[in-house]
Amino acid sequence: MNKEKQEEAVLTKEEKRRQKIYSIRKETKWKAFVRCIIKNLIKGFYHIVFRIQVTGEPVPEKGAYIICANHINYCDAVAVVIMNKRRVYFIAKEDLFHHRFLNWIAHVFDVIPVKRGKQDIESMKRSLAVLKNGEILGLFPEGTRKGIQKNGKIKNGAAFMAVRTGVPVIPLGIQGTFKPFHKTTLNYGKPLDFSKCQSKTPDKEVLEEVSNTIMNHIIMLTNEKK
Secondary structure (H helix, E strand, O other), X not given: OHHHHHHHHHHHHHHHHHHHXXXXXXXXXXXXXHHHHHHHHHHHHHHHHOOEEEEEOOOOOOOXXXXXXXXXXXXXXXXXHHOOOOOEEEEEEHHHHHOHHHHHHHHXXXXXEEOOOOOOHHHHHHHHHHXXXXXXXXXXXXXXXXXXXXXXXXXXXXXXXXXXXXOOEEEEEEEOOOOOOOOEEEEEOOOEOOHHHOOOOOOHHHHHHHHHHHHHHHHHHHHOOX
C-alpha cells in the first residue's frame, strides 16, 4: 500500500513538473505589455554592452518563416528575439524551465521547451502550430553551443520543419562573441525555399542535404565581411 502511495506521489510530482514546463500561458494585454517592457530593456542593454547591429536582408513583415542561426552562447537566442520587430518563437532545452525566473521569462516570450536527444511530440506540435499561424520559429541547427567547432553533427530538426511544412528558412550568421563592448552583428540572408522537397515523411538523405544547405549559408553569412 505504501509503495502504491509512493508511486502516486512520484507521478503527481512528475505531472506538476511537466505542467510547469509545458503549460501555455494565455496571451493577454498584460502579458504583451510585460514582454514589450522586458524586450526594450534588454535591447537597450545589448546596444550598449554588445554594440549589436543588424545587417543583410530584411526579415519579411508577414508570413511563416524559420530563422536558423549559428549558436555561440546563451546570448544569441535573446538577441534574435529582441532585435526583431516580429515575434520569434524559439525552441530551448527543457533545463531552462527548471529555474523559476527563467521559467517565467520563457513563458512570457512563449519559448517552446524540448527534451534534448529525444523525440518530443509536444514540442513538435507547438512548433508546427507556430508556423501554421504564420509566425516565425527560431532554431539552431547545431543543436548545441559552438557545435561546428566541436565537430558535432548537424541536427535535422530545422530541415524537418522546413520540408514538412514547406516554410522558407531564413539563414542568420551571428558575427562576434558577445564580449562586453565588442561589436556583435546579426547578418541575415535571403530566405531559402525548400518547398520542392515538401513531404510529410521526408527521407533521411533529403533532410541531411537540406541541413547542409542551411548550415553552409549560415557559415557564409557568419564569415561575410561587413
